[in-house]
Amino acid sequence: MNMQLDMRLSRIIELAPGIREFWLCREDGGELPTYSGGSHVVLSLPLPGGIQRNPYSLLGDPADCNKWRIAVRRQEQSRGGSVWLHDSAQEGQALKVSMPANLFPMARLGRHHVLIAGGIGVTPMLSHARELARLGESFEVHYAHRAPEFGVLADELRTLAGPDLHCYVESRGETIDFSKLLARRPLGTHAYLCGPQGMVEAYHRIASEMGWPDTHVHSERFLAPPPGAPFTVRLAKTGKAIEVRREQSMLEAIESSGVQPPFLCRGGACGQCEMEVLDCDSSLLHNDLFLSQADRDSGRKIMPCVSRVTGGCITVNL
């Protein structure tokens, strides 16, 4: 179902305190498929407690068939994948990696493209900028980061965007003012943002207030599955009962039992891993960006990559 490539970490580069870039090569030395700007891959990280699968945007040159590049920020408050990549991963480490998928594509009918990055959200913008530069399209980049040393990859962006790269350094009091940035844009302009939750919400709210059509306001945000109380998931078709630990996602627990449900983004965005809920003796905790309010109200659907229940037992049609 989900094709996995056997790869290894061929290079690790310290970009800034808490930000590392990784190069991925195929174990067999073979060529990698090319990909479109905005694509991500899912890394299977061999954590001590079991495999954790996390999505990361590809930031390199899609035409480079020898390596894929990702950058990872160390997230202390998460489930350990980024901490493992920072503290334990060594060059030469073998990893399973998915084929690229794109949930954040460039709008090819766009006449002008405004790329906006907050912090580590710069990674998909690099691949977009590269694609737009190759096609000779009109674009500009706005890159906000905490302090000068965190402006990683700005030099690379500058070679693509030239004077159309604008950096905003928070420690100097510089921030992106969306009501200015999104004002007086000609028809056919598309905006793209990847950044922290508050930034994504402000951007969508202001764009909507200014009358931007939803189809022209793009964003990408991968959610990490939040930890929660342990519970049991029962698979109706086999009767199998699986314990989901505190820091584990429901999808990871099902996978560790040997069942392979389909998945794509593992960040609550794509809808591929949707499961039908047959029974639940506690409450559903929806953390995804995919299900509609009506779906949530029905209590019949759950996205097991990021969502869980408050305890007890949930039975899914699997």
Next chain:
Amino acid sequence: MGIAFRDETFRDTFTYRNSDEGIRRFPFPFGLDQYMYSVNIEPHTAGKPDSVYQYAFDIDEHYIAECRDRAITLEKDPGRCISLPHMMDSEWDVLELIMTSLSRDYPEHFALHRDGEQWTWTNRPLGIEQAFVFGNAQTLPYPPFEYITRQTQGDFVIMDHRDGDLWADAGMITSQADWSLAFDVGMSFKEWHGPVPRAHEIGVFDRALKYLLMLQLGNPVRRLNWTMTVNPRLDTAPETYPDWGPDRTSVTLDNVAEKVHLRVELQALFRLPRSNGILFSIRCYMASVGDLARYPKWARRLHRVLRDLPQDLAEYKGLVRYKPAVVEWLSRLDDGVPVPPGTDPE
């Protein structure tokens, strides 16, 4: 061992025939005695050797004749190949996919040499040797999508993926079952499937679209579709209806076995890497009712499917006028014994 290509026509003299092997490997679409729409999609992985599913793009004994027929149609109507301006990345994606597949799967007939962006393509059946620069359309005699699909059996649509929908923004369509690229180009997924009866009501297109939007690189999928055609004519387009429509009145009990052909489309969908678009390939196979009926299992099953086909589906597929003759001819070969499920000839 190479393929023995046939010298034959798909118009005027209609010398198209299948060899015995061509009939045996025909993708007979009916696994049950009754036919109804479904989202009958499966992974497009390598199938049995010598089946039409063995490779991503099937090349068979009709290859040279089909390419020749496509060239005739394009000569008369260049509008059968259309590509909107934002589709150039996907054009190169398709050229790369087809060239790498054919040269890998049929090395005796096709070769591709790559040195960075300097590519050389060899097509031995058509006698073509072409050096070009990948990514530079000026170095090919046609735009990349037209160039490679003039050398491939089957029709092709490239869908652009945007706004949570798939848009038919490019196509090479010369062997279609009565639909017009010039009319459909630029339409969304549900718009261009608009005329299909029943399927919308049972939610087929909602589910199919949702599924296709998730299609992954490296995991193509396929399905079969079918209709019938009087005379083995590839170009049954609305644009040329006056040429082939009247053929439907020419079917009699005496000529039905030779004249009426089951027309099966092997449809495959591939996610494209650079453009994030989707290639929809529609590979057309035709076999006369008489040839198919040489296998008793297929004769019985085809009789039952056509006899019980709902009227609106028969109308949509354009079979109404000659279906009674086909059913009557096949009924003589159907003794009513149960036919086991499955599409294999024996």
